[in-house]
Amino acid sequence: xxxxxxxxxxEKEVKKDKKPNYTADDIYILEGLDPVRKRPGMYIGSTGIxxxxxxxxxxxxxxxxxxxxGFANEIEVVILPGERIRVADNGRGIPVDIHKQTKVSALETxxxxxxxxxxxxGESYKIxxxxxxxxxxVVNALSTDLKAEVHTGKDKHIQEYKIGKPQYKxxxxxxxxxxxxxxxxxxxxxxxxxxxxxxxxxxxxxRQQAYLVKGLRVxxxxxxxxxxxxxxxxxxxxxDLNLNVPSYTFYFEGGIKSLVVxxxxxxxxxxxxxFYTEKLMEDGGSVxxxxxxxxxxxxxxxxxxxxxxxxxxxxxxxxxKTALTRIINDYARKNNLIKESDENFTGExxxxxxxxxxxxxxxxxxxxxxxxxxxxNPEARSMVESVFGEAFSTFxxxxxxxxxxIISKVVLALKAxxxxxxxxxxxxxxxxxxxxxxxxxxxxxxxxxxxxxxxFIVEGDSAGGSSKQGRDRRTQAILPLKGKILNVERAGLDKxxxxxxxxxxxxxxxxxxxxxFDLSKxxxxxxxxxxxxxxxxxHITTLLLTLFFRHFAxxxxxxxxxxxxxxxxxxxxxxxxxxxxxxxxRDKALKGKEGYNVQRYKGLGExxxxxxxxxxxxxxxxxxxxVNVSDAEEADKxxxxxxxxxxxxxxxxxQSHAKEVENIDA
Ligand code: 1YM
Numbered sequence: 001x002x003x004x005x006x007x008x009x010x011e012k013e014v015k016k017d018k019k020p021n022y023t024a025d026d027i028y029i030l031e032g033l034d035p036v037r038k039r040p041g042m043y044i045g046s047t048g049i050x051x052x053x054x055x056x057x058x059x060x061x062x063x064x065x066x067x068x069x070g071f072a073n074e075i076e077v078v079i080l081p082g083e084r085i086r087v088a089d090n091g092r093g094i095p096v097d098i099h100k101q102t103k104v105s106a107l108e109t110x111x112x113x114x115x116x117x118x119x120x121x122g123e124s125y126k127i128x129x130x131x132x133x134x135x136x137x138v139v140n141a142l143s144t145d146l147k148a149e150v151h152t153g154k155d156k157h158i159q160e161y162k163i164g165k166p167q168y169k170x171x172x173x174x175x176x177x178x179x180x181x182x183x184x185x186x187x188x189x190x191x192x193x194x195x196x197x198x199x200x201x202x203x204x205x206x207r208q209q210a211y212l213v214k215g216l217r218v219x220x221x222x223x224x225x226x227x228x229x230x231x232x233x234x235x236x237x238x239x240d241l242n243l244n245v246p247s248y249t250f251y252f253e254g255g256i257k258s259l260v261v262x263x264x265x266x267x268x269x270x271x272x273x274x275f276y277t278e279k280l281m282e283d284g285g286s287v288x289x290x291x292x293x294x295x296x297x298x299x300x301x302x303x304x305x306x307x308x309x310x311x312x313x314x315x316x317x318x319x320x321k322t323a324l325t326r327i328i329n330d331y332a333r334k335n336n337l338i339k340e341s342d343e344n345f346t347g348e349x350x351x352x353x354x355x356x357x358x359x360x361x362x363x364x365x366x367x368x369x370x371x372x373x374x375x376x377n378p379e380a381r382s383m384v385e386s387v388f389g390e391a392f393s394t395f396x397x398x399x400x401x402x403x404x405x406i407i408s409k410v411v412l413a414l415k416a417x418x419x420x421x422x423x424x425x426x427x428x429x430x431x432x433x434x435x436x437x438x439x440x441x442x443x444x445x446x447x448x449x450x451x452x453x454x455x456f457i458v459e460g461d462s463a464g465g466s467s468k469q470g471r472d473r474r475t476q477a478i479l480p481l482k483g484k485i486l487n488v489e490r491a492g493l494d495k496x497x498x499x500x501x502x503x504x505x506x507x508x509x510x511x512x513x514x515x516x517f518d519l520s521k522x523x524x525x526x527x528x529x530x531x532x533x534x535x536x537x538x539h540i541t542t543l544l545l546t547l548f549f550r551h552f553a554x555x556x557x558x559x560x561x562x563x564x565x566x567x568x569x570x571x572x573x574x575x576x577x578x579x580x581x582x583x584x585x586r587d588k589a590l591k592g593k594e595g596y597n598v599q600r601y602k603g604l605g606e607x608x609x610x611x612x613x614x615x616x617x618x619x620x621x622x623x624x625x626x627v628n629v630s631d632a633e634e635a636d637k638x639x640x641x642x643x644x645x646x647x648x649x650x651x652x653x654x655q656s657h658a659k660e661v662e663n664i665d666a
Contacts, residue, residue: 031114033113033114033141036138036141036142036164037142037164044142051192053197053198055138055142055185055187058135059085059136059185060077060087062135062181062183063089064213064307067089072089072091073216073217074218076218076221076239078222080224080230081226083197084145084186085197086184086232088182088236089180090236092179094106105170107148107157107170108159111140114138137164142191143161143163144163144186145186146164148182150181151179151180156174157173203248206250207248212256219249219250220248220250221239221248223238223243228243255288256290256357259290260274260355260357261274264292264355268295270295270405271399272401273402274292275392286360287316289388293353294355297352297416301356303358303375304357304359305365305367305377308367310367310374311373314374314376316380319383321347323385324388324392325350327392327396328410329350331393331396332407337404337411338407345414346414346417348417349413350410352409360380443473443477443478445476445477450523450524453477453526454524455526457479457530458531458604459537459540459603459604460481460604460605461482463530463532463604463612464479466604466607466612467604470612470617482501505547509555513551517554519558527560528564529541529544529564530566532603534602534603541563549632559628561627564625565624566604566615567581567615567616568580568600569589569599571597572597579614579615
């Protein structure tokens, strides 16, 4: 193999040599703001009321990130007359020195360009919110007017923009003893369908944000109806103008622990100490959890990823739930709070009555789902599982009084769950077993011996009528089922039984259901499903197979379940009658093909009692298909397609199935 020639340099390396200070870390792409105005929805979600508020969150986020970095501890957000917004913080101030690559101030650069593909600004913001300052330019692009003021503790610099375009170079306008940044902007009414801010929306969002940054003070004011002069040229915060207007201040020393207290207002805590833990990871990420149980059955779970609420949870919440279940089970066993033979608490048991807050920070968060309300990153699961698990285990060890009372609450939840299940089953038994009278629709057989008794489940009343007349009434029973019985929900047994037709079948079988099922009580050892050879018939067969598969599996396992195979054609020449069960059989029956009368049966209802007996019911002549477990499994899958929430799959199935039936007929 050829040795790499060190003396030769690739083109890239040569270029690099010419710019020795240029490292890969500095690579980023700067783009103008045109794309933002062309497709605002791409950047702020919508141009409706939510998008309008999004502008506030973007500017606020920059202040909040500065606070999370430990450089600021107070943010003021004000709605000004004319629906303008002013956000101020006491951080380091956006840098105003000339930026190497763009040759304009860093402030102008972040306000007038979309940045992507590399770091811009400081290392300290890597986790906090992706690329720091990205949002500011978006807000600038969507504002008719924006003013940025930077206080350095010595000087005050300002720059103003119209629709994102600087009106002059960043300039020093005088001295300032303050440190911080102020951004004031007027959303562009030609972009937004709604330009009136909702004070409550702003208060709610900022309160929530304040919980997420311990020790941060967030003040909010609505000055839209203030009629006097507002001259902010000598202040950082408008509060200092003493305008004598009401304001809200959110300050939570305990962070998300305070959020748990807030969520539990009006509830009765079952234990005194609120669990709280926070851990900073090596890569700059972090995990923060707080929880407390209250005397209630509801679950209050709030989760965040990078300060963004995740109402649909996701991997971080999964990690939390897994650890909670494991730790509580382990603790209860280790401390003999439950017997060795007792079953484990379930996830539901350990979460009954809990109030929990999870806040996680990680690199490159992936938000999933339609509303981007769910965290996807798999590493978040193990992060929370280990950090929370370890800390909660320690909490239980160190707070045995709290631990004991939590466990007894969980034991109560388990007992309640089991009692509810037992109650449901007893209702089931009462309904099915007690006061058992055979359904009126059932035409029972005379024999009381299950071995020789047969139950025909036939589709529709007309087929029911013919089969009742055509049967051997000593051994054959008929139960007609009305068509269109498909709207049975897949899950609940109780719901299935609430359905008249199914309940009649269960009673006719005589062997009860679910835990109570007793094969020895089964009244028929041949249960024969006889439906029409069309889509409805196929649906009913599918439903019945599923019912047996899920709730009467032993019937199938013992070979008691059958599907009748009625003929598709009656081929007649004079007194000579042949029944054909397929097209091939029909063609075979047509010898010479002349003088024959071919009748096609569309359903059982079209046969007279005699024909039905000859073709489908007479044990000497009929064709039955014995159902095995794999048939039923298949039906179960089909059933899921038919009953499940996937409408597309269902449509597809019905369409293709209809074709199949057509093909058989053709
Ligand atoms: C009212 C809005 O934007 N505050 C703010 C922004 C920045 C800084 C401080 C800051 C960051 C860094 C260094 C850094 C930003 N700086 C930049 C960039 N309030 C508001 N406060 N010094 C100051 O990231 O290292 C972007 S935002 F990129 F220019 F450094």
